[in-house]
Amino acid sequence: MTLASMARKYEPRQVAQTKVATSAMIASLAAEGYDTVSAPFGAALVDVARQDARILGLSADLSKYTDLHVFANAMPDRFYQMGMAEQVLFSAAAGLAREGFIPFATTYAVFASRRAYDFIAMAIAEENLPVKVVCALPGLTTGYGPSHQATEDLAIFRGLPNMVIIDPCDADDVAGMVPAMVAHEGPVYARLLRGKVPTVLTRHKPDYRFQLGRAQMIREGRDVLVISSGIMTMRALDAATRLAADKVDVAAITAEAAKGGRLVVTAENHTVNGGLGEAVAKELLLAGIAPRFRMIGLPDAFLEAGALPTLHDMYGLSVDKVAAQIKGWL
Amino acid sequence: MTAENSAIARSNMTLEMRAWNIRRKALLMGEVQGQGYIGQALGVADVLATSYFHALDYRPEDPDWEGRDRFLLSIGHYAIALYAALMEAGILPEAELETYGMDDSRMPMSGMASYTPGMEITGGSLGQGLGIAVGMAMGLKRKKNPAFVYNLMSDGELGEGSTWEAVMSAVQWKLDNLICIVDFNNQQADGPSRDALAVGPEAPKWAAFGWHAQEVDGNDLEALVAAFDTARNLPEAKPRVIICNTKMCKGVDFLEAREMNHFVRVDPDEWAKALDKLEEGKPQ
Numbered sequence: 001m002t003l004a005s006m007a008r009k010y011e012p013r014q015v016a017q018t019k020v021a022t023s024a025m026i027a028s029l030a031a032e033g034y035d036t037v038s039a040p041f042g043a044a045l046v047d048v049a050r051q052d053a054r055i056l057g058l059s060a061d062l063s064k065y066t067d068l069h070v071f072a073n074a075m076p077d078r079f080y081q082m083g084m085a086e087q088v089l090f091s092a093a094a095g096l097a098r099e100g101f102i103p104f105a106t107t108y109a110v111f112a113s114r115r116a117y118d119f120i121a122m123a124i125a126e127e128n129l130p131v132k133v134v135c136a137l138p139g140l141t142t143g144y145g146p147s148h149q150a151t152e153d154l155a156i157f158r159g160l161p162n163m164v165i166i167d168p169c170d171a172d173d174v175a176g177m178v179p180a181m182v183a184h185e186g187p188v189y190a191r192l193l194r195g196k197v198p199t200v201l202t203r204h205k206p207d208y209r210f211q212l213g214r215a216q217m218i219r220e221g222r223d224v225l226v227i228s229s230g231i232m233t234m235r236a237l238d239a240a241t242r243l244a245a246d247k248v249d250v251a252a253i254t255a256e257a258a259k260g261g262r263l264v265v266t267a268e269n270h271t272v273n274g275g276l277g278e279a280v281a282k283e284l285l286l287a288g289i290a291p292r293f294r295m296i297g298l299p300d301a302f303l304e305a306g307a308l309p310t311l312h313d314m315y316g317l318s319v320d321k322v323a324a325q326i327k328g329w330l
Numbered sequence: 331m332t333a334e335n336s337a338i339a340r341s342n343m344t345l346e347m348r349a350w351n352i353r354r355k356a357l358l359m360g361e362v363q364g365q366g367y368i369g370q371a372l373g374v375a376d377v378l379a380t381s382y383f384h385a386l387d388y389r390p391e392d393p394d395w396e397g398r399d400r401f402l403l404s405i406g407h408y409a410i411a412l413y414a415a416l417m418e419a420g421i422l423p424e425a426e427l428e429t430y431g432m433d434d435s436r437m438p439m440s441g442m443a444s445y446t447p448g449m450e451i452t453g454g455s456l457g458q459g460l461g462i463a464v465g466m467a468m469g470l471k472r473k474k475n476p477a478f479v480y481n482l483m484s485d486g487e488l489g490e491g492s493t494w495e496a497v498m499s500a501v502q503w504k505l506d507n508l509i510c511i512v513d514f515n516n517q518q519a520d521g522p523s524r525d526a527l528a529v530g531p532e533a534p535k536w537a538a539f540g541w542h543a544q545e546v547d548g549n550d551l552e553a554l555v556a557a558f559d560t561a562r563n564l565p566e567a568k569p570r571v572i573i574c575n576t577k578m579c580k581g582v583d584f585l586e587a588r589e590m591n592h593f594v595r596v597d598p599d600e601w602a603k604a605l606d607k608l609e610e611g612k613p614q
Contacts, residue, residue: 083502088496099473
């Protein structure tokens with residue numbers, strides 16, 4: 001018996017030779033023209049760890065793929081290789097936090113949010129312990145398919161009391177979030193951008209500094225207000241630059257209330273279910289503000305495998321598609 | 331830490347008497363609520379008596395004392411048993427016994443760290459305690475704190491994959507300050523553990539992973555004392571497990587004889603009868 005959902009695997013395919021090949025796990029998310037910084041998370045963690053002996057690093061066989069190897073090389077006696085065992089990774093991190101340490105535990109976002117959820121919920125969040133869960137491959141940042149695409153991680157962790165969520169945009173956000181995570185006394189879930197990470201926000205707003213729990217206006221505009229998180233702030237800013245050529249004035253903030261008759265658009269690297277868009281919609285309704293409202297995000301579906309630029313275009317996260325969607329709603 | 335230094339261990343009350351007191355307190359709490367995991371509490375009372383009145387070092391007046399041996403209750407539903415032991419140890423006031431399971435009580439039906447002095451972790455989502463114990467044992471080693479971490483788990487938790495992640499991790503990090511106690515009463519929610527995933531043999535399985543493994547009659551106080559002493563004094567750099575074969579409802583014969591069940595049914599009039607039965611077996 002062939003399930004209808006499986007039928008496509010028996011259809012031979014013509015593959016267009018012009019298409020880019022599936023990229024490796026470390027896919028560069030930088031759009032053209034941005035400078036990059038190498039492994040900003042690892043470097044920032046070493047910096048704070050030199051000042052604070054409580055900080056430890058743990059990984060479940062993914063230190064090299066979460067930039068934690070930088071920390072492990074600099075401070076080998078403060079690094080725990082836990083093996084391919086995410087449940088004990090987070091349980092042990094909880095135990096270390098009980099003994100007064102601040103463990104940074106890294107893996108991929110799919111494994112933390114799906115496989116190890118109960119351990120993060122009960123051993124860490126219910127106890128409000130200062131374990132910092134840092135996860136690479138958030139949302140659609142790999143072409144490997146649903147096994148590695150954490151398209152619902154924000155929805156999962158938004159439902160968890162005590163858990164603070166950070167979805168950084170660029171290298172400055174990643175570097176800035178690390179000391180903020182240490183300063184916050186409870187658990188944090190941070191989406192990680194790893195490898196060569198672009199520097200985006202200071203280019204658009206030179207005095208930009210990461211602030212935990214504060215939305216910041218990056219670019220003013222009269223026609224559209226884009227409220228975004230993570231890499232979609234980069235996409236929104238690039239789309240705004242493009243739309244400016246078309247006399248559309250787009251404001252972009254990284255996750256603030258929206259008044260004044262502008263079209264409000266949310267943009268997130270996550271399913272439209274349970275993420276930033278729904279969070280913003282809730283706050284708007286509770287505040288009695290009802291602007292024209294649209295959401296840019298991933299569909300309610302398991303996504304395809306393929307090259308990341310192809311997939312971002314297919315699912316509406318590319319600059320082209322973000323600009324086209326906004327223009328279509330005006 | 332050496333338990334010999336503790337005032338509790340020096341008291342002349344026998345372990346038999348401590349175990350009997352733990353059983354009695356658990357029955358009194360069960361009577362308050364008309365329910366409770368009394369079968370497990372009666373079964374594990376000897377293990378708890380050995381833990382709190384022979385092995386562990388702690389300060390009843392300062393449950394968070396940094397030098398204390400940590401005792402983790404992975405099995406949250408055994409809380410009634412641990413509350414009885416914590417009262418017997420003077421960590422919880424006995425006057426609160428009648429609040430068991432009530433609104434605003436410090437003793438909820440399932441053990442939680444934020445409610446109860448002496449309750450180190452929130453158990454109940456089974457298969458989590460040993461992993462947390464691994465992290466605490468690592469943390470104690472980092473601090474050069476010689477305390478032990480004890481993790482009390484059930485045979486049903488042997489079915490959780492996370493248990494075996496923790497088993498391997500404890501060996502990897504040579505956690506010789508970790509003692510795991512498995513209460514093997516062969517009862518889990520749907521029936522005998524042996525018919526589910528605890529197919530055995532248990533001790534060789536743990537030994538094959540690199541643990542020092544002992545299997546004892548968990549209702550034989552002398553055997554328990556010897557096993558705890560061995561576990562605490564072992565020179566090898568490996569974690570230690572004591573598999574304790576216990577009998578559900580131990581000490582109350584008509585409940586012992588009842589068809590065995592994970593949640594032992596006790597009729598309203600039977601609590602007093604059970605206390606009477608226990609009284610008959612009071613150590614001299």
